Amino acid sequence: MRVVICIKPVIDNYSTQALQLNKKGYAVNPYDQLVLKQLLEIKKKQNFELIGLCMGSMKCQDMLFRLLAGGVDSIILLSDMAFAGADTYATTEVLSKALIRIGNVDYIFCGAKAIDGETGQVPYELAHRLNIPVINNVSNIMSMDGDGLQLERQLDDLVQEEIIASPAVIIGKHFTTEEFTVSLLSLKRAKNKKMIIWNHERLELLPENCGIAGSKTKVKKAREINRFRKGEIMKGELNLVSQEMLKIIKG
C-alpha cells in the first residue's frame, strides 16, 4: 500500500510565532503535522509505504530530514523558482502532476488547511483534478491494511467510523503544535535516506502554468489587522494596583 502525505512548510511570522520557530525558519503546517503523527503511529503496527510530498523552497530540507528521521520512508520536494507564489489552482496543478508521476497511490492525506493562507481548498481541488473521492473531517486514522483504510470522522457532534476504499483524498480535521522528537542518531541516518527533488521539467509542466504565472487569483492588497490597545501600565504597590483593578472590574 502506498500512501502520500502532502506537507506544507510554513515560515515563522506573526501568526506562527506560536510554533516558536524563531531560529528554525520552516516548520510543518500544524494541521499536516497531526495527520503525519497519526500515520506514523499506525505505521508502527501496519506496513505501508509513506511518502511525504512537499512543494517549497530548497531551504525546507532541514525540516524534511526530520520527517525522514521520524519514520517517513521518502520525501519528494517539489522545488523550482517557477513554483513560487502559487495559489490553490497553481498548487494543485503541480501537486496533481507529482502524484500522477509517483503513481499507484492508494491514499493521499492532507491537513484541513494551512495556518498561513487558510483556504482549505487545496485537498478538494486536488481530488477533483485526480477525479477521486474526497473524505473530510477525519479526526483519527484507525488502521490501514488490505481491507482498506479505517478512519473516524467528526461531523459536528456526530462521530462516524468508516472504511474507505482506495483511491481517495483524506482530509484531517484538527492540528497539533507538538513536533515529534527525533533522536540525533536517526537524524544522522536520515541524511542517508533519499530526498527526491523535482522541478517543472521533471514534471513536464510549463512554467507558465505554475506559481504566480499559473495562478488564477492575485492579492491586490494585504495589511495586518490592528488589534492594539493603549496598554497602559498599572504601576505602584501591588495592593494599590489590585484596588485599581477592582475598580475597573466594578465598572
Place this chain on the structure above:
Amino acid sequence: MMDKVKICVICLDDRPWNLQMISKAISFGTNVTVSAILLRSDDKEHIDYHRYGVSEIHVVNISDSLEQFALTGIITNLNDLLKPDLYMFPASDQGRDFAAEAAVCLKCGLVADCIDINYENEFIFVRTTNSDSVLAEIVCCNGSSAMCTVKKNIFEILPQQIETDTARIHYSSCDNRNFLQGRQILRQYRNTDINEASLSEARIIFGIGRGCSDKIKIDKLRKLAGYIGAEIAGTRAVVDDGIINYDRQVGQSGVRIAPDIYIAFGISGAAQHVVGIDKTKTIIAVNRDKEAPIFRFADYAVIADCEEVIDSLINEVERGGI
C-alpha cells in the same frame, strides 16, 4: 457604475446562508442579474428566492444520500447557458468541495472564505489570513468567471422585493457518480462530551495561560472568580495540558468572547488567542514578562507575577468586599 454583470449563487441546504449570498449579489445594483442554482433533493422550501430578487432559479436534483457527486456535467452546461461573471458558494464543507470542482472544471480562480465583496471594474474579494491577523484583497484573473466561497452570517438578508411569482424555474438532474461505492460506515454515535460553557453571557472572564496553570494558582484563581462572579476560560496551551475543557478555549480554534472585562493571567498573547478576545470592552493583562505580546493587545498592563496579583486581589476583596 458597472456594465451588465451576471452572478450565479450556488444554494445548498442552509436557507439563511443562501439568502445572505443572494442579498449580497442583488446589492451590486440594477445592472446585475442573479441566478440561483439549487443543488438539492427537495426544493420546496427554496423555490421563493425570486422574491429576494433572483431572476432565474435552476433546480438540480441530487440524491440526498450522496455527500459527493460530479457537478462537472451540470456546471459546464449552466456555465455555457448563463456565462456568469461571478459564482458564489457557501463556505461550508460541501460548498468548498463544489467550489473546488467548479474551479477545476472551468479553470477559474477561487477565493475562499470571503467576508466582503466589492466591485470596481472587477470583483474584489476580502478575506482574512494568518489566524485572522491579516486582511487581504484578492481578485480573480486568467479565467472566464470569478469564484468565491462566502462565510456565513456576514451579509444581511435584504427584505423581499417582488410580489410576483414570475421567476423562471428550470429543472435538471445530476449525473450522479456514486462515490459511496467502496465506502462503508461501520459505526455512528453522538459525541456527548460536548457541553457548552456559558461564556457568551459572562460579564467578567478570567483567562488562564501556561503562566498561571499550576494547581495552587488555579485554585486561588477559582476562589477569586467565585468572589467576583467571573467565568474561567483559557488558552489552547492549558486545554492541551488538560487544565480546562475545550469548550472554554478562547481563540481562533475555540470560542470568541465579548465580555465587559477580560483579565489574562500568564497568557503570552499569540495571534490565535488574541482574535478571540477582540470584542472585549476592557482587557487587563497580567504577565511577568514586560515584553509579552499580550500587553500590546490590552488596555491595562500589570507587569507582575500572576500568583502575587491573585493573592493581592483576594486580599483586597476579602478586606473591602466587591
